[in-house]
Amino acid sequence: MLSIQNEREWQRFCVEILVAADFAEQYPDNSSRLANRSVVDGSVETALGKLSHTEASAKLKKLEIAYSTLNDVRGFPVIRF
Template identity: 30%
Template sequence: KISMFGAMADWMAVPLLRYDYGGAKLPRTGLSHPLIQPYGAYATRNGPPILIAIQNQREYLRFCNQVLEMPGLIEDPRFRDNPARCENVTQLKGIIDEHFQGMERDALIARLRESKIAFGEVNDVEKLSAHPALRRVETNTPGGLVSMVAPPACTDEKHDALGPVPALGEHSEAIRAEFS
């Protein structure tokens, strides 16, 4: 089985290691989708952004009716279907931004849950580092023991330990010999 959280944590391994061992938070690069709208991170009145993913027309109807409480958006020609929403994403994002910025984060999360709309809480690398679902494994490096994100795939709830990280140039001769 594959842990989706583990897969995302693995995807964040470089920024996470930078934070854990260098104390630096790398800047965000955005969370959006070019072919599905609305899809992206939206700010609320308080707290970190919420990522929403409306993946079909049925979800869009629920989103407009139950989350935004704006049924008029359903028949608006600019947002009637996904191709139109993608074409008019700036206007749609503006409407959603304005609405969500007036909502408390917990209230939005409750509405999204009740409406069965896919969402995620956007955390920074500091919260990822402290997340209770983050699994780690330790491995040896020339500089000492390091805690790494565990591989996301696992069998029988056991995870193979990572081998030691080689020192710079440690295997250079063997690699040169192999490819000469």
């Protein structure tokens, strides 16, 4: 899960993660991204799908973009099977 909180983050995300600076120009604000949600979501899924969890986390952290990860029950350290 990630959160683009402002246009500056969107610019960095497009350049560094999507590797498509023109994408930031095509969808410059939240309204345009919401109006084209399927296109934006598809591009984000494709780009992140090419990265391992470790790579994506490292890049998002470096870019100072809010993100989190989800574990399944087996990944929860308190539960023992």
